[in-house]
Amino acid sequence: MNKETICAVVRDLMPSYLDKITEGATNAFIEQHLTECEACRTVKRNMMKITSPAEQAQAEFLDRLRRARVRRARRGWAAAIAVLVVLAPTKKWYLAMLLKMQSRQLHVKLAERIKNMLKK
Numbered sequence: 001m002n003k004e005t006i007c008a009v010v011r012d013l014m015p016s017y018l019d020k021i022t023e024g025a026t027n028a029f030i031e032q033h034l035t036e037c038e039a040c041r042t043v044k045r046n047m048m049k050i051t052s053p054a055e056q057a058q059a060e061f062l063d064r065l066r067r068a069r070v071r072r073a074r075r076g077w078a079a080a081i082a083v084l085v086v087l088a089p090t091k092k093w094y095l096a097m098l099l100k101m102q103s104r105q106l107h108v109k110l111a112e113r114i115k116n117m118l119k120k
């Protein structure tokens with residue numbers, strides 16, 4: 001094989017090599033060639049920058065999941081506010097909620113203080 005053919009073969013195999021689905025002998029062949037061919041090393045570098053279709057699909061999936069989660073959280077807040085506005089009829093109820101929230105914060109603060117005391 002002349003060098004041009006070897007380069008062509010190496011570049012054809014490169015995506016599979018980068019996905020680690022080539023065999024040991026093939027890997028050795030590619031790696032040997034990469035040590036002596038700057039052009040193919042450049043090809044490899046450029047291909048590594050491009051994510052594989054599987055990785056791209058995964059990234060898109062995660063992105064979609066994240067966006068759905070944000071939407072759901074927003075909807076959750078909207079529902080909570082709607083409940084507060086529509087279903088809470090009295091000032092007393094608001095006050096009770098407020099007190100409950102404050103007492104929870106107090107509990108957290110107390111717990112932190114106790115934890116810190118135990119640390120010392």
Ligand SMILES: [Zn+2]
Nearest residue numbers: 007037039040
């Ligand atoms: Zn080459």
